[in-house]
Amino acid sequence: MLFIITGTSSGIGLALAEACLEKGHEVIGIARRNHLNHANFTFIACDLTDTIQLEKLDFSTFMKNSNAEAVLVNNAGVIGKIDYTENLSFAHFHKLNLVNITALQWLTSLFLKQVPMARQHSIVHISSGAAQRPIPAWSAYCSSKAAVDMFALTLKEEFKEKGQTTKVxxxxxGVVDTVMQEDIRAADKTNFSSSDKFKEMKRSGDLIPPKKVALKLLQWLEMPQQDVITRFTY
Ligand SMILES: NC(=O)c1ccc[n+]([C@@H]2O[C@H](COP(=O)([O-])OP(=O)(O)OC[C@H]3O[C@@H](n4cnc5c(N)ncnc54)[C@H](OP(=O)(O)O)[C@@H]3O)[C@@H](O)[C@H]2O)c1
Structure with missing residues (x-):
């Protein structure tokens, strides 16, 4: 299979790209930074907050070079500054929503335009439990992930109307041991009431290794369509 994955430089995206390559899949990674070097890996440098770079993205050449079924994994995401809403800047809301929502929606649209329908295996958005659970000081993050969930549900309805079998x-x-969690633990706890809870999860060894998420996701993709909104348990 051909995996197009955003955020392959760190955390879940990096672990997923490595797991895909180990299993012999082709991977196209999109991020600002890259640490992977493999014959089946192609890196596209793109800042997902840069609308000019976003509009220039094009998957059609990769489709011509391969006949494999394709999976889009919209994984890149940011949480940004952790604080009450009145303390957040315009740039915080703008950048977070560009990465977490606009880029994800645009890449999905590109995938649907440029990958022949018979080769569209699935579209996976990495959402969060925070989509359904409000966490004070994470207002933009929680609401962006709720938008991702509704985007996926709406896509599923569009596919149903068209008789399209692409999975979404x-x-x-879950709570995964990545740089995003380091940032959460490093946040000023003054206006962040859940701060101690996340620190305690790390201390108790309750964070999920990114590799575990990657392997679970690859297993998941082999199953018939499951619920669109899915919370992984391990
Ligand atoms: N960790 C958790 O506990 C957890 C829980 C629920 C959901 N999630 C979700 O899982 C996904 C992956 O997060 P993670 O925990 O693996 O975080 P991470 O280690 O911080 O990785 C984030 C990835 O997103 C990419 N990214 C961020 N801003 C970007 C930009 N402007 N342009 C291009 N790429 C950008 C980064 O690449 P560059 O910096 O190289 O650009 C990086 O590869 C996110 O959507 C997150 O919301 C995480």
Missing amino acids: YAIAP
């Missing part, structure tokens, strides 16, 4: 998921991976 918004997956909450």
Whole structure:
């Protein structure tokens, strides 16, 4: 299979790209940075907050070079500054929503335009439990992930209307041991009431290794269409 994955430089996206390559899949990785070097890996440098770079993205050449079924994994995401809404800047809301929503929706649209329908295996959005659970000081993050869930549900209805078999998921991976969690633990706790809870999860060894998420996702994709909104348990 051909995997197009955003955010392959770190955390879940990096672990997923590595797991895909180990299993012999082709991977196209999209991020600002890259640490992977493999014959089946193609890196596209793109800042998902840069609308000019976003509009220039084009998957059609990769489709011509391969006959494999394709999976889009919209994984890149940011949480940004952790604080009450009145303390957040315009740039915070703008950048977070560009990465977490606009880029994800645009890449989905590109995938649907440029990958022949018979080769569209699935579209996976990495959402979060925070889509369904409000966490004070994460207002933009929680609401962006709720938008991702509704985007996935709406796509599923569009596919149903068209008789299209492309699978679509918004997956909450659990609390995963990545740089995003480091940032959460490093946040000023003054206005962040859940701060101690996340620190305690790390201390108790309750964070899920990114590789576990990657392997679960690859297993998941082999199953027939499951619920669109899915919370992984391990
Ligand atoms: N960790 C958790 O506990 C957890 C829980 C639920 C959901 N999630 C979700 O899982 C996904 C992956 O997060 P993670 O925990 O693996 O975080 P991470 O280690 O911080 O990785 C984030 C990835 O997103 C990419 N990214 C961020 N801003 C970007 C930009 N402007 N342009 C291009 N790429 C950008 C980064 O690449 P560059 O910096 O190289 O651009 C990086 O590869 C996110 O959608 C997150 O919301 C995480």
